[in-house]
Amino acid sequence: MAIVESTTPENEAHNKLRIKVCGMKFAENIANVATLEPDFLGFIFVSGSARYAADTLDPRQLLALPLGIKRVGVFVDETTANILRIAGQYGLDLVQLHGEETPEQCADLQTAGLPVMKVFSVGETFDFATLMPYVSHCTYFLFDTKGEMRGGNGTTFDWNLLKAYPLSVPYFLAGGLDLSHVPVLQELQLPGLFAVDLNSRFEAAPGQKDVEKLRVMLEALRYNPMN
Numbered sequence: 001m002a003i004v005e006s007t008t009p010e011n012e013a014h015n016k017l018r019i020k021v022c023g024m025k026f027a028e029n030i031a032n033v034a035t036l037e038p039d040f041l042g043f044i045f046v047s048g049s050a051r052y053a054a055d056t057l058d059p060r061q062l063l064a065l066p067l068g069i070k071r072v073g074v075f076v077d078e079t080t081a082n083i084l085r086i087a088g089q090y091g092l093d094l095v096q097l098h099g100e101e102t103p104e105q106c107a108d109l110q111t112a113g114l115p116v117m118k119v120f121s122v123g124e125t126f127d128f129a130t131l132m133p134y135v136s137h138c139t140y141f142l143f144d145t146k147g148e149m150r151g152g153n154g155t156t157f158d159w160n161l162l163k164a165y166p167l168s169v170p171y172f173l174a175g176g177l178d179l180s181h182v183p184v185l186q187e188l189q190l191p192g193l194f195a196v197d198l199n200s201r202f203e204a205a206p207g208q209k210d211v212e213k214l215r216v217m218l219e220a221l222r223y224n225p226m227n
């Protein structure tokens, strides 16, 4: 993949690979990462996670983020009422559902005006038929590596499985991504890939991102040798 595949500004906007930095929880760190202008910042609202944001974050810190950065709330098997309440409180633009959420719950959230990104955990194989009931109820899909924990395992899966992606729903790729993967991503040219999700491989401590490490990664992802 040429990370920015087109030379025209119009197509560039459509084709460029978006970047999500996830697992943010400290105000100063969020402000510093925001200067790198990621497309999405993710906040974990899962109480067992080391990246749980609700303990440390004042909603006003999220509401003050630049408009160009979309705020993503990450949930695992949370009730629709709680998701909508937290989304309103923190001004979330999108929710990432990282558990066993049903197509009906995705539909309810989207009907309530909250775009949904449904996560699917990928093991050694993946059956794309699993996605079908979700297609009309999700704005994005996200593919993460199946692991011991719901998310944040820091491990990759065989991305070649996504070469056969048959749908038009754009997706995020997550799971252990780091700088060493940029050439592989460029080579693979995955159909439907909309964004990459950066999390535990860019941390100085849980929830504390290494800004310099992220800066190098974002520069590598945004570098287009064709320009």
Ligand SMILES: O=C(O)c1ccccc1N[C@@H]1O[C@H](COP(=O)(O)O)[C@@H](O)[C@H]1O
Residues within 6 Å of the ligand: 022, 023, 042, 044, 046, 049, 050, 051, 074, 075, 076, 098, 144, 150, 151, 152, 153, 154, 155, 174, 175, 176, 177, 197, 198, 199, 200, 201
């Ligand atoms: O990071 C967490 O603690 C977490 C907890 C519960 C659900 C999702 C979580 N993180 C998500 O996991 C993926 C992959 O992260 P990693 O690169 O493997 O560390 C990412 O989408 C995070 O949003």
